[in-house]
Structure formats: C-alpha cells, structure tokens
Amino acid sequence: MSELQAEKLSYRYDGRLLVDDVSLSLSTGEMVTLIGPNGAGKSTLLRLLTGFLPASAGSCTLAGKPLTCIAAAELARQRAVMRQQHNLSFPMQAVDVVALGRAPWSSVRREEIIYEVMTLTGALPLARRDYRQLSGGEQQRVQLARVLAQLWHDDGPQGWLFLDEPTSALDLFYQQQTLRLLHQLTRKGNLMVCAVLHDLNLAALWSDRLLLMSQGKLVATGSAEEVITEPVLTRWYRADLSVITASECGRPQVQLNQ
Ligand SMILES: Nc1ncnc2c1ncn2[C@@H]1O[C@H](COP(=O)(O)OP(=O)(O)OP(=O)(O)O)[C@@H](O)[C@H]1O
Ligand SMILES: [Mg+2]
Numbered sequence: 001m002s003e004l005q006a007e008k009l010s011y012r013y014d015g016r017l018l019v020d021d022v023s024l025s026l027s028t029g030e031m032v033t034l035i036g037p038n039g040a041g042k043s044t045l046l047r048l049l050t051g052f053l054p055a056s057a058g059s060c061t062l063a064g065k066p067l068t069c070i071a072a073a074e075l076a077r078q079r080a081v082m083r084q085q086h087n088l089s090f091p092m093q094a095v096d097v098v099a100l101g102r103a104p105w106s107s108v109r110r111e112e113i114i115y116e117v118m119t120l121t122g123a124l125p126l127a128r129r130d131y132r133q134l135s136g137g138e139q140q141r142v143q144l145a146r147v148l149a150q151l152w153h154d155d156g157p158q159g160w161l162f163l164d165e166p167t168s169a170l171d172l173f174y175q176q177q178t179l180r181l182l183h184q185l186t187r188k189g190n191l192m193v194c195a196v197l198h199d200l201n202l203a204a205l206w207s208d209r210l211l212l213m214s215q216g217k218l219v220a221t222g223s224a225e226e227v228i229t230e231p232v233l234t235r236w237y238r239a240d241l242s243v244i245t246a247s248e249c250g251r252p253q254v255q256l257n258q
Helices: 042-049 072-078 094-100 110-120 136-151 172-187 200-206 230-237
Strands: 003-013 016-027 031-035 057-062 079-082 159-164 191-196 209-214 217-222 241-245 252-256
Touching (some): 016 042, 016 057, 031 172, 031 200, 072 079, 079 136, 209 230, 217 230, 230 241
Parallel strands (some): 031 191, 079 159
Antiparallel strands (some): 003 057, 209 217
C-alpha cells in the first residue's frame, strides 16, 4: 500500500483562499469521494493534489516524494485525471482519444489495453465516431476509458485516479455501471479512486470514505454513515432534505423534501 499525502494545502487567488489548510491522505485500495456545494473548492483541490496547480502553502507528496519533484512523465505513469470539462477543438476518433492515455507508455499491448478499457466503460461501440459529435454521456465514457488506459498494467489499473464529476452526464445504467466498476477495481488494492460527486446517493453507496468541503475547507470526513446525515447535509448544503437508510445495504440515501 502506498500513500498520497497533503499537508496544510492552501491555494490563494486574487486575495481569496480557494483551498484553505487542507490535510488528507489517500491510499491505494480505497474509493474516496469529495463532496460539497458549488464553488466549495473541490475542483481546485483536485488540481492541487494532481500537480496541475502549485499550492500557495503546504505540500503534497506521493509515496514520500513531493509532487513538484516528480518528473511529468513519471507522474503521468502514476496518476490520471479526468476533468470536469473536456472539449476538443479538432476532429478525433473516440479510440484515438482513449489512446492518448497510453502516451506515457511503450506501445506493448496498446491495442489490447484500449480494447479492454473501452469494453469495460461501454465505449467500444463509439470507437470510430468523431469525439466531438458524441453526446455528453458518451464523451464521459470515452474519457473514463482514457484515464483507465493511462493507469493500466497487466493485471488491471495501478496508481491514483482522480475524477471530477465523472457521472454528471451519465444515465442511470451507466452511473451504476461506472461506480460499480471503479469500486471493484479498487478492491484489488493497487488503485485509489478519488471522485468528485454531486450525487450523494451514488457517493453513499460506493465510497469507503467521504470528504465534505465548504468554502475551501474540509468540514466533515468519514464513512457514508458519518457524513451523509441530516444535520451535516442541512448545515453545509442548506437544503431541505431527509436521510433514509437503504434497507438492503444499510447505506444512507438522501431525499429532497418537496
Ligand atoms: N481559475 C480561477 N480563477 C479565479 N477563481 C477561480 C478559478 N477557478 C475557480 N475559481 C473560484 O474558486 C472557487 C472554487 O472553485 P472550484 O471550481 O474549485 O469549485 P467546485 O467545488 O469544484 O464547484 P462545482 O461544484 O461548481 O464544480 C469558486 O468560487 C470559483 O469561482
Ligand atoms: Mg468543480
């Protein structure tokens, strides 16, 4: 087991603290979900944790080494990132978008891996389509295939996978399929998944741990049972809601009140 550790991370922009003194550690083998209201700083924190933004204060280390000291090519073999938005301004087939994920690696088994991840994410029938003409949900499935391809080894994905709202455009079938897949891939112990989700019911069903952010700070962390509660959610989301317990798995589920 290996760790990504953030110590007192802050990011200041234009006099505002977008991320404020965040410390956390992420381990391979776990599925962690980052939740919180719009503008809380979730995407900004993800950028700090993945080395796309330099922190204004604090540090982030991967297996004991500061992110800033890891060469870009080496980092690309250890962590992959799916952003909240991903537009292309030129024509490209979906299969070539997925192949971009293999750029940090040699071409050994490249076609096989691309076929495998596109099958897993339901993106295979889209392989020859122009990415720009795909629906929002179809594009998300292709992007998920790309980041899985980036971390793929002989026996599955290894490393740190960061996903910013990966299910926001997916229908119910693919929401469930995607979360099940990610959860199952973490069970092998070699992959950490950290996903930003607005759907708290999905988060509650599949997360080992939830991190709740508000105004740049981590304000609640723990299991679904600890974080998905009426007092916590009412306080930080300001929504009028009820939390019930799903009978089969015992995980909490959120209902909005009319
Ligand atoms: N490049 C930027 N320049 C200036 N302000 C920014 C920038 N990116 C984000 N912000 C601001 O930082 C705050 C946090 O933004 P961030 O995108 O991290 O929020 P978020 O939690 O991901 O929100 P959402 O749920 O809407 O995606 C917001 O107030 C936003 O307006
Ligand atoms: Mg965001």
